[in-house]
Amino acid sequence: MVYVLSPVIAAVGYDAxxxxxxxxxxxxxxxxxxDVPERTFAGFLHAKSKQDFYLLRVKDHYNAHVARRA
Numbered sequence: 001m002v003y004v005l006s007p008v009i010a011a012v013g014y015d016a017x018x019x020x021x022x023x024x025x026x027x028x029x030x031x032x033x034x035d036v037p038e039r040t041f042a043g044f045l046h047a048k049s050k051q052d053f054y055l056l057r058v059k060d061h062y063n064a065h066v067a068r069r070a
Contacts, residue, residue, distance in 0.1 A: 006050035014041040022067060023054060030067035033058060 001013040001024065013022040014036070021036040021044070040057060047053035 004050050009050045009054060012044050031064050032067045033062040033064045036062050
């Protein structure tokens with residue numbers, strides 16, 4: 001997991017082999033997104049606004065499930 005500067009997102013992580021993106025929120029909730037290209041993770045890390053990137057490029061674009069609360 002890579003900790004990021006965001007008002008709501010605490011960290012993001014990526015499993016290249018499984019193409020799984022994990023987004024952990026400051027609330028403690030985490031979501032796993034599946035079949036995510038590595039370039040999307042790279043874009044997330046480089047985005048000026050992590051929250052905007054999540055809303056525009058991740059949420060509702062990939063199959064997801066709630067991960068265990070961190």
